[in-house]
Amino acid sequence: xxxxxxxxxxxxxxxxxxxxxxxxxxxxxxxxxxxxxxxxxxxxxxxxxxxxxxxxxxxxxxxxxxxxxxxxxxxxxxxxxxxxxxxxxxxxxxxxxxxxxxxxxxxxxxxxxxxxxxxxxxxxxxxxxxxxxxxxxxxxxxxxxxxxxxxxxxxxxxxxxxxxxxxxxxxxxxxxxxxxxxxxxxxxxxxxxxxxxxxxxxxxxxxxxxxxxxxxxxxxxxxxxxxxxxxxxxxxxxxxxxxxxxxxxxxxxxxxxxxxxxxxxxxxxxxxxxxxxxxxxxxxxxxxxxxxxxxxxxxxxxxxxxxxxxxxxxxxxxxxxxxxxxxxxxxxxxxxxxxxxxxxxxxxxxxxxxxxxxxxxxxxxxxxxxxxxxxxxxxxxxxxxxxxxxxxxxxxxxxxxxxxxxxxxxxxxxxxxxxxxxxxxxxxxxxxxxxxxxxxxxxxxxxxxxxxxxxxxxxxxxxxxxxxxxxxxxxxxxxxxxxxxxxxxxxxxxxxxxxxxxxxxxxxxxxxxxxxxxxxxxxxxxxxxxxxxxxxxxxxxxxxxxxxxxxxxxxxxxxxxxxxxxxxxxxxxxxxxxxxxxxxxxxxxxxxxxxxxxxxxxxxxxxxxxxxxxxxxxxxxxxxxxxxxxxxxxxxxxxxxxxxxxxxxxxxxxxxxxxxxxxxxxxxxxx
Numbered sequence: 170x171x172x173x174x175x176x177x178x179x180x181x182x183x184x185x186x187x188x189x190x191x192x193x194x195x196x197x198x199x200x201x202x203x204x205x206x207x208x209x210x211x212x213x214x215x216x217x218x219x220x221x222x223x224x225x226x227x228x229x230x231x232x233x234x235x236x237x238x239x240x241x242x243x244x245x246x247x248x249x250x251x252x253x254x255x256x257x258x259x260x261x262x263x264x265x266x267x268x269x270x271x272x273x274x275x276x277x278x279x280x281x282x283x284x285x286x287x288x289x290x291x292x293x294x295x296x297x298x299x300x301x302x303x304x305x306x307x308x309x310x311x312x313x314x315x316x317x318x319x320x321x322x323x324x325x326x327x328x329x330x331x332x333x334x335x336x337x338x339x340x341x342x343x344x345x346x347x348x349x350x351x352x353x354x355x356x357x358x359x360x361x362x363x364x365x366x367x368x369x370x371x372x373x374x375x376x377x378x379x380x381x382x383x384x385x386x387x388x389x390x391x392x393x394x395x396x397x398x399x400x401x402x403x404x405x406x407x408x409x410x411x412x413x414x415x416x417x418x419x420x421x422x423x424x425x426x427x428x429x430x431x432x433x434x435x436x437x438x439x440x441x442x443x444x445x446x447x448x449x450x451x452x453x454x455x456x457x458x459x460x461x462x463x464x465x466x467x468x469x470x471x472x473x474x475x476x477x478x479x480x481x482x483x484x485x486x487x488x489x490x491x492x493x494x495x496x497x498x499x500x501x502x503x504x505x506x507x508x509x510x511x512x513x514x515x516x517x518x519x520x521x522x523x524x525x526x527x528x529x530x531x532x533x534x535x536x537x538x539x540x541x542x543x544x545x546x547x548x549x550x551x552x553x554x555x556x557x558x559x560x561x562x563x564x565x566x567x568x569x570x571x572x573x574x575x576x577x578x579x580x581x582x583x584x585x586x587x588x589x590x591x592x593x594x595x596x597x598x599x600x601x602x603x604x605x606x607x608x609x610x611x612x613x614x615x616x617x618x619x620x621x622x623x624x625x626x627x628x629x630x631x632x633x634x635x636x637x638x639x640x641x642x643x644x645x646x647x648x649x650x651x652x653x654x655x656x657x658x659x660x661x662x663x664x665x666x667x668x669x670x671x672x673x674x675x676x677x678x679x680x681x682x683x684x685x686x687x688x689x690x691x692x693x694x695x696x697x698x699x700x701x702x703x704x705x706x707x708x709x710x711x712x713x714x715x716x717x718x719x720x721x722x723x724x725x726x727x728x729x730x731x732x733x734x735x736x737x738x739x740x741x742x743x744x745x746x747x748x749x750x751x752x753x754x755x756x757x758x759x760x761x762x763x764x765x766x767x768x769x770x771x772x773x774x775x776x777x778x779x780x781x782x783x784x785x786x787x788x789x790x791x792x793x794x795x796x797x798x799x800x801x802x803x804x805x806x807x808x809x810x811x812x813x814x815x816x817x818x819x820x821x822x823x824x825x826x827x828x829x830x831x832x833x834x835x836x837x838x839x840x
Contacts, residue, residue, distance in 0.1 A: 172232070172233065172587050175228055175231050175232045176232070176581075178224060178227070178228055179225075179228045179232065179237070179241065180225040181224075182221055182225055182228065183244075183569065183572050183577075185217075185220075185221055186221050186244070186248070186565065186569060187569050187573075189214070189217055189218070189221070190562070190565060190566055190569060191311075193214060196219060197209055201554050201555075202554065204262065204554075207262060208259065208262060208263065209273070211255055211258055211259050211262070212259065212268065212270050212273050213254055213273055213277075214272075214281070215252065215255040215256065215259070216270060216273060216274070216277060216279070216284065218248055218251055218252050218255065219252060219283075219284060219286060220283065221248055222245070222248045222252060222286075222287075223283070223287060225241060225244060225245045225248060226245060226287055226289050226290070228241060229241045229242060229245055229289075229291065230289075230290045230291065231432055232587075233432060233435045233436050233439055233587045234439070234584075234587040234588075234589070235436075235439045235440050235442075235443035235588075235589050236443070236589055236590060236593055237576065237595075238436075238440075239578075240568055240571055240572060240575075240576070242291075243564060243567075243568050244564075244565055244568035244569070244572075245289070246561075246564070246728055246730040246731060247561040247562075247564040247565035247568060248561075248565065249289075249724055249728060249731050249735075250560065250561035250564075250730070250734055250735045251559060251561045251562065251565065252286075252720070252738060253558075253720060253724065253731065253735040253736060254557075254559055254561065254735065255721055258556060258557070262554070267697075267707075267713050267717075267719055268283065268707045269694060269697025269698045269701065269707070271695065271697060271698040271699070273530060273698075274697055281693035281695070282693075282710070283717070284567070284693070286716050286719045286720065288719060288723055288727070288761050289727065289728075292723070292727035292728070292761060292762055292763070293761070293762075293763055294433070296763045299763070300336070300763040304767075304837040306666075306669070307673065307678075307680055309505065309675050310669070310670050310674070311673065311675045311680070314673070320613055329393070330380055366770045372540070373538075382825070391555060404464050419622050439587070439588055439589065442588065442589060443589040443594075446589055446591065446742075447593055447594060447598065450591060450594050450595060450598055451598040451601065451602065454595065454598055454599060455602055456600055456693075458599070459602065459606065462603055462606050463606050463609070463610060466603075466606065466607060467610055467613070467614065470495055470614045471614075471617075473485070473498065474618065474621065478625075484614060484618060484621055484622050484625070487611070487614065487615050487618050490608075490611070494607060494608065494611040495607060495610070495611055495614070496604065496607055560734040560735075561734060561735075575593070590724065658789075659785065659786055659789045660786075660789060660790060660793060665793065665794055668790045668793060668794045669794050671790065672767070672790060672794055674776075676768065676773060677767055677768060677769065677773065677774065677777075677787070677791065678765060678766070678767055678768075678794070679766055679767070679768050680766075681755075681756045681759035681766040682756040682760075683756075683760050684753055684756045684757045685757060685760060685761065686715060686718065686719065686723070686754075686757040686758075686760075686761055688753075688757070689711060689715050689750055689753060689754060689757060690711070691710055691711020691712040691713075691714070691715060691716075692708070692710060692711070692712060693710065693712050694707055694708075694710040694712070694713060711750075714754075715754075718741075718754050718757070718758065721738045721741055722754075722758045723758055723761050723762055725737075726758070726762040726764055727762045743755075761767070765794075765795055767791055767795065773788070776789065
């Protein structure tokens with residue numbers, strides 16, 4: 170598709186998101202008691218956000234305009250976080266991770282396939298160089314140490330010698346029996362053909378009988394072929410057999426992949442040009458407009474000095490650097506507005522003092538009945554369900570407002586190649602340049618204000634108090650105490666590369682198999698809502714498990730913004746018999762997010778780091794080599810089977826605080 174088509178898709182998606190953001194607060198603010206109605210509203214918003222996410226992810230992957238992609242990425246992360254928040258609300262409401270939306274899909278006229286949650290492609294695209302470099306290092310370490318991971322090693326069970334001999338004898342006797350039967354069949358056919366030739370030689374040849382016999386054989390053969398062809402077509406029509414060219418890639422798919430590669434190359438080129446333009450345009454603005462901005466700021470602040478002295482009789486106190494300097498006073502305001510604010514603040518302070526005096530004089534005492542009534546009202550309000558505040562709605566609203574202000578009605582007829590817009594960069598860099606120059610101007614104007622106070626008001630700085638030095642000493646002592654409380658680095662003299670190599674050689678850091686989550690094939694549970702209406706808990710389908718793995722495992726690892734603010738799920742339990750795909754899902758998460766895989770099962774770490782000190786050293790080395798942002802997995806009931814971490818460590822500070830959730834059944838038994 171062309172750039173205009175993706176721009177049109179983006180505009181439609183933004184309009185749908187804006188309408189949804191306007192509608193959601195109206196229904197979520199009012200407290201509700203009906204659990205069915207609450208779930209219906211949550212599920213409806215969840216499905217609509219999933220549809221918006223699918224469109225936005227496609228647009229972000231294919232659009233080539235660098236400034237549009239920044240805004241789309243911000244909104245996309247917000248939509249992902251909002252989906253996780255709604256999912257968490259549904260989990261807390263129904264106390265289960267598995268939810269079914271059959272009736273809602275029918276009302277919205279959507280297919281179950283449209284509810285499938287895709288994995289954003291930028292998870293791997295943005296980390297491709299890091300992942301390739303890490304794979305090269307891992308392959309080099311494995312080659313140097315002589316560890317061969319190409320062949321899968323399966324556990325071999327021991328067998329008694331007598332039983333092995335017996336199995337070999339059974340197999341050999343069966344082989345000899347098959348050969349003897351084949352030999353006897355050949356002898357029988359030879360004798361039968363000899364008898365037939367003797368009997369046919371005595372009869373007189375009949376041409377009509379011979380022709381009829383040939384016709385029967387040919388018609389039978391032709392009809393068998395025709396019947397087989399019809400049966401194969403029927404099986405293909407029913408979906409029981411693949412079509413004849415199923416494994417061959419069509420020309421349209423090849424062309425589409427080629428276009429995708431070209432668009433990715435254009436994306437990379439436009440982003441490089443955009444980064445270079447950020448530097449060059451800022452330098453040009455500094456040379457052309459830097460002096461004018463500095464003079465305007467100085468004139469503005471001097472005028473503020475004079476107006477404040479005329480109104481209050483004294484010069485004002487200049488704001489500190491920590492407070493923001495003069496940016497607090499003149500943030501998007503003219504000089505007249507600043508003067509009006511000063512007068513309004515003085516009037517408000519006088520009014521507040523008068524109100525406080527009146528309130529102290531008139532304070533009626535509450536009776537016991539009034540206190541009981543307030544307690545009963547609070548209980549009723551607690552019983553009603555009310556949705557918790559969202560951390561992602563402000564970001565989405567901000568993105569929608571930026572879209573309306575900049576891109577909604579923007580004429581881009583001149584920008585056929587969808588390159589960066591220099592005017593937008595100038596507006597952005599002009600603000601940055603103004604903030605940088607303001608810091609320099611604040612230093613000059615502080616000194617100028619001191620000189621004015623000394624010259625006009627004859628004010629002098631008060632001498633510093635003696636007790637301040639003692640306080641500073643006390644603060645230093647506290648800092649020293651805090652430093653001693655920090656954990657010691659057990660591997661301070663070692664590099665991360667050496668720890669990485671040691672973990673690979675010990676078998677703790679393993680190479681993940683390249684398995685995509687789409688290979689975990691499963692169908693939607695079509696009778697989930699119907700069974701729950703009859704008070705029967707349905708068995709989760711493979712598609713339900715795959716969606717939970719995407720929501721709880723892949724999204725937080727792939728996006729730092731989602732990991733920081735979304736409801737944190739620290740642990741996932743995968744329980745089930747052998748062969749259902751538990752380890753496959755773990756490897757799929759590593760493949761989709763480019764994460765490291767650590768095998769910390771008890772059978773793997775036995776005897777490698779003995780003692781308590783050895784265990785501490787092992788965990789310290791694992792956490793140091795992997796970074797923060799950990800996701801713990803419990804596979805097959807064995808605690809801490811493996812540890813998945815992002816390839817780019819993200820210091821979020823929330824990795825250690827989380828609730829424990831299970832992505833399969835038997836969640837209540839996890840401790």
